[in-house]
Amino acid sequence: MAQEDADIFAEVGARLAISRSEIGVSQAAMAEAIDVSHRAYHSYEKGKRGIPIEALIKMHRRYQVDVAWLLLGTQSIRAGHDFEALKSIETSLDQYLDGAGIKIKSEKRGAIAARWYESQLKGRNVTDDEVHTWIEFARE
Structure with missing residues (x-):
């Protein structure tokens, strides 16, 4: 994996962890909610691999997580946040x-x-x- 990709995955992983913590669910619960294995979700937060678009959409629909913020660090985690x-x-x-x-x-x-x-x-x-x-x- 190229260093630039690794950096992107690490940034997205950190924002995933922030979002999940803010929502108040465990990694296992988030993995179940977005239909991925706990091991896969753990690897997303650790920045070891990219999260699939389907999982992002499910996260948005279930928890109203701002996908633009997850991917790019823009906007807010959820509407109304500073x-x-x-x-x-x-x-x-x-x-x-x-x-x-x-x-x-x-x-x-x-x-x-x-x-x-x-x-x-x-x-x-x-x-x-x-x-x-x-x-x-x-x-x-």
Whole structure:
């Protein structure tokens, strides 16, 4: 697989993990909902392979996930969400991880971003210490 493809798969995988976490379902439940095996879905979130268009359509129909956001990172996860706030959270998280030399799996990164974003939507300010604790639990 070309590096560019690997990067695309990793980006889509991270957004899949964020979406799934935001919806509040397990990987197994999402796999069942979109008619793929748990192993296949896990590989999509890990960025090991691309998710089929049929699965994306089922995800959109069942959970109203924005397919453009999943594929390209544009728009919002669901209508009414603050894309700029989520993008800011992801950027802050990635800067911290890169600066600290911390590697975590894409699905765990997505879960952290989703939790942070959900807290912000509820009007709760998340401290750096909380984010650092979440990262420690997620480390590889």
